[in-house]
Amino acid sequence: MLERHSDFLDVEPYSLNKVEKRERLEHYLNELTRHHYEHCPEYARILNAFDKNPEDDMTLEEIPALPVRIFKEKDMLSVPRDRIVKVMTSSGTSGQKVSKIYLDKETTRAQTKCLTNIVKSYIGSKRLPMLILDTPLVKKDRALYSARGAGIIGFSMFGRDVTYTLDEEMNLDVAALERFMDRNGGERILLFGYTFMIWQYFLKELERRNINLNIEGGMLFHTGGWKKLKAEQISEDMYRERLQKVCGNISVHNQYGMAEQLGSVFMECEHGNMHCSIFSDVIIRRAEDFSVCDHGEAGLIELMSVLPSSYPGHAILTEDLGICLGEDDCPCGRLGKYFKLLGRVQNAEIRGCSDTYGR
Amino acid sequence: MSNLEKYNQAFCETFNIEAAALPELKYQDIPEWDSVGHMTLMAALEEAFDIMLEVEDIIDFSSYAKGKELLKKYEVEIAE
Numbered sequence: 146m147l148e149r150h151s152d153f154l155d156v157e158p159y160s161l162n163k164v165e166k167r168e169r170l171e172h173y174l175n176e177l178t179r180h181h182y183e184h185c186p187e188y189a190r191i192l193n194a195f196d197k198n199p200e201d202d203m204t205l206e207e208i209p210a211l212p213v214r215i216f217k218e219k220d221m222l223s224v225p226r227d228r229i230v231k232v233m234t235s236s237g238t239s240g241q242k243v244s245k246i247y248l249d250k251e252t253t254r255a256q257t258k259c260l261t262n263i264v265k266s267y268i269g270s271k272r273l274p275m276l277i278l279d280t281p282l283v284k285k286d287r288a289l290y291s292a293r294g295a296g297i298i299g300f301s302m303f304g305r306d307v308t309y310t311l312d313e314e315m316n317l318d319v320a321a322l323e324r325f326m327d328r329n330g331g332e333r334i335l336l337f338g339y340t341f342m343i344w345q346y347f348l349k350e351l352e353r354r355n356i357n358l359n360i361e362g363g364m365l366f367h368t369g370g371w372k373k374l375k376a377e378q379i380s381e382d383m384y385r386e387r388l389q390k391v392c393g394n395i396s397v398h399n400q401y402g403m404a405e406q407l408g409s410v411f412m413e414c415e416h417g418n419m420h421c422s423i424f425s426d427v428i429i430r431r432a433e434d435f436s437v438c439d440h441g442e443a444g445l446i447e448l449m450s451v452l453p454s455s456y457p458g459h460a461i462l463t464e465d466l467g468i469c470l471g472e473d474d475c476p477c478g479r480l481g482k483y484f485k486l487l488g489r490v491q492n493a494e495i496r497g498c499s500d501t502y503g504r
Numbered sequence: 505m506s507n508l509e510k511y512n513q514a515f516c517e518t519f520n521i522e523a524a525a526l527p528e529l530k531y532q533d534i535p536e537w538d539s540v541g542h543m544t545l546m547a548a549l550e551e552a553f554d555i556m557l558e559v560e561d562i563i564d565f566s567s568y569a570k571g572k573e574l575l576k577k578y579e580v581e582i583a584e
Contacts, residue, residue, distance in 0.1 A: 254563075
């Protein structure tokens with residue numbers, strides 16, 4: 146069913162104002178709601194329990210959001226099993242069940258297309274020499290294939306001379322790094338990795354060895370969440386500044402997304418704000434009654450994406466807290482809502498709303 | 505080595521398959537041609553033909569046959 150909006154995936158990702166965007170998003174998301182209602186019995190049961198009729202055109206706020214937890218507890222599919230080409234699993238903290246996201250060819254293709262469009266708007270259309278701040282093990286051992294590996298492989302499309310900076314034991318591969326800089330010094334460089342691993346195994350190690358890469362112009366994208374860094378009381382400013390000190394002239398961009406909605410990622414701009422592209426949206430909700438927060442008011446993050454068609458993940462309620470700062474008026478010039486992440490909710494709080502959906 | 509031989513060799517070595525299976529081969533038909541295998545194949549082709557593929561073409565490279573067509577853009581003609 147995604148062919149119907151595949152042209153949309155080529156539209157400039159931050160180019161629609163709130164009126165134009167809402168019109169497109171509501172159209173696609175209502176279409177997806179009907180599709181999942183017809184093809185995923187679990188999803189239909191949830192909609193029925195909420196007295197929602199998929200034939201009605203709902204507003205973005207009215208479309209029910211599934212708690213992410215549901216993908217850990219149930220197999221949610223909207224296509225026959227033989228169409229599934231990949232089961233994505235979330236990396237899941239120890240002791241927790243992992244999410245299983247069922248992907249068909251169409252959905253994986255749309256995810257790639259969407260990610261490409263978003264990333265290109267930041268780095269341009271030329272592939273850049275690229276450092277992956279991780280171990281090549283993530284691509285060697287396919288049994289390890291998880292959101293972490295998928296993220297790296299997905300992003301490595303934008304690079305050339307793709308070089309892994311950590312060895313299989315997570316030690317900094319200084320020789321590989323030096324050879325890379327000899328080959329590519331003076332060029333714009335792309336760096337990608339996972340937030341905490343960059344901090345722990347790349348940044349700290351460069352600092353300890355007193356190495357400066359002297360990158361003349363580059364962009365570092367990181368993803369994976371702030372949880373562990375928060376425990377170490379590392380602020381976003383500190384993270385960026387210390388990376389710039391060892392890397393050189395680079396901008397640092399946090400990329401927010403979920404295994405449940407790969408592709409339609411949220412990217413941090415030059416002003417430190419997370420941005421929704423035209424392929425996704427964020428709704429901040431009050432935990433007590435799930436009503437919609439005002440701009441500037443903190444709450445639970447609901448995420449919407451036009452991509453998920455093989456599984457009903459087009460509207461999901463995360464276990465993250467955030468605050469929407471505004472829409473269409475970020476000083477960086479990108480249109481769409483922009484927001485800040487505030488971390489995770491406590492387990493106990495979220496269990497309440499998950500139970501609600503279990504009716 | 506002809507361009508066809510180079511093209512086939514990139515596939516055969518990346519996916520460890522016989523040339524006879526190539527004409528019908530599509531992305532994700534075999535476990536080896538997943539997203540990881542795809543990037544390995546792209547690197548092998550870039551090296552074999554000394555070209556740099558655009559991101560769009562990496563995405564559109566959905567089968568053995570489609571790839572032949574895409575490479576024409578890079579002045580790589582693969583004659584049968």
